[in-house]
Amino acid sequence: MRRRTFTSLAALAVTAAAILGPGPAVAQDKPQVIRIASFGNAAGKPYGTGAIGVVRVQELLEKEFAADGIKIEWQFPRGTGPAINEAFANGQLDFAYYGGLPNIVGRGAGLKTKVIASYGVSPVYLVARPDAEISSLADLKGKKISTSRGTINELGLFQILTRAGLTVDDIQFFDLQTADQISAITSGDIDVVVGGGSSVLQLVDQGIAQIVYTTKGSPAPGSNFGSFVVTDQFRQAYPELTQRVVNNFVKASHFASDEKNRDALFDIWALTGPPRSTFQKDYDGELLKDRQSPLLDDFYRANVEAGIKFAVGQKLIRKPFDVNEWVDDSYLKTALKEFGYENVWTPRDSQGNAVRF
Numbered sequence: 001m002r003r004r005t006f007t008s009l010a011a012l013a014v015t016a017a018a019i020l021g022p023g024p025a026v027a028q029d030k031p032q033v034i035r036i037a038s039f040g041n042a043a044g045k046p047y048g049t050g051a052i053g054v055v056r057v058q059e060l061l062e063k064e065f066a067a068d069g070i071k072i073e074w075q076f077p078r079g080t081g082p083a084i085n086e087a088f089a090n091g092q093l094d095f096a097y098y099g100g101l102p103n104i105v106g107r108g109a110g111l112k113t114k115v116i117a118s119y120g121v122s123p124v125y126l127v128a129r130p131d132a133e134i135s136s137l138a139d140l141k142g143k144k145i146s147t148s149r150g151t152i153n154e155l156g157l158f159q160i161l162t163r164a165g166l167t168v169d170d171i172q173f174f175d176l177q178t179a180d181q182i183s184a185i186t187s188g189d190i191d192v193v194v195g196g197g198s199s200v201l202q203l204v205d206q207g208i209a210q211i212v213y214t215t216k217g218s219p220a221p222g223s224n225f226g227s228f229v230v231t232d233q234f235r236q237a238y239p240e241l242t243q244r245v246v247n248n249f250v251k252a253s254h255f256a257s258d259e260k261n262r263d264a265l266f267d268i269w270a271l272t273g274p275p276r277s278t279f280q281k282d283y284d285g286e287l288l289k290d291r292q293s294p295l296l297d298d299f300y301r302a303n304v305e306a307g308i309k310f311a312v313g314q315k316l317i318r319k320p321f322d323v324n325e326w327v328d329d330s331y332l333k334t335a336l337k338e339f340g341y342e343n344v345w346t347p348r349d350s351q352g353n354a355v356r357f
Contacts (some may be wrong), residue, residue, distance in 0.1 A: 030068055031241075036093070036097070078177060084096050094230065100155065102150055114235060121352075122225075124222050125195060141166060142172070143191040157222075160215075242331060296329045297347035298347070298348065298355075
């Protein structure tokens with residue numbers, strides 16, 4: 001399995017920490033701009049999926065902070081999670097909404113962030129060329145498999161291989177970004193792409209690949225998860241503004257969890273580039289609220305713990321860290337109480353089972 005080191009990220013994080021310090025002793029009244037990032041997409045469109053896509057398209061933050069004279073700066077890098085970590089390390093971001101593995105790696109490398117909400121759980125798909133002769137997970141042995149190194153999909157691939165009694169040494173791994181994955185499987189240079197939702201389902205729609213495995217419909221190991229994080233510097237300097245950002249994120253999560261908004265939601269997400277039909281296929285048979293929960297419940301924390309173990313084992317980070325120290329659910333709890341949303345989403349236990357009260 002080809003490995004990229006994260007030495008440069010760690011160095012950048014240390015440098016940024018030395019420059020930025022733990023935060024200003026005396027905060028300014030307000031910043032001129034709030035900078036937010038989320039994962040990119042193959043089409044390179046300046047939009048996102050999940051709740052952050054709703055925040056972006058409905059301009060919730062632009063409206064929230066217009067009277068304050070605060071601008072909102074959006075970043076959707078094609079380099080996805082690793083690129084977001086680089087931006088954090090260089091002091092170019094205040095908030096980010098991205099996959100569990102890269103934000104774990106960022107934290108482990110020294111980035112000073114806090115988790116303030118979850119972005120929910122979504123299925124991972126393994127799609128293969130029809131002529132690759134893959135009908136079960138055991139057939140993955142020796143195959144050419146691609147996903148993006150350092151992203152949540154890499155963790156998903158590892159967990160799925162483990163489920164099949166395989167390791168990364170049993171496959172030929174190719175570290176490619178989404179657009180390159182599509183080109184490579186189309187040309188026959190790779191056999192399998194591992195990814196989430198629309199990015200891989202469009203290959204199925206086009207007849208280029210077929211689904212050979214998915215975690216859809218269960219909390220099986222390998223499902224995608226991620227976090228909404230804020231820098232320590234921003235939240236310490238502007239606690240009230242941080243709360244207002246989280247409030248709007250929760251509003252967007254509620255919109256994205258309401259079945260009457262399903263069609264509008266798919267229209268919003270289709271702005272990222274993939275066909276609208278891929279979002280319909282991805283969510284077919286599932287409730288929106290089961291995928292768009294912002295809760296920082298036991299299932300979220302168990303997923304983070306598994307991600308930390310993987311990151312240490314793969315030498316992406318040097319040592320584990322305390323999940324509970326990293327997660328701050330106070331902003332989320334305040335927002336849920338303010339809007340009366342305490343019972344909208346059902347928390348899950350560490351195994352992914354719904355907790356009933």
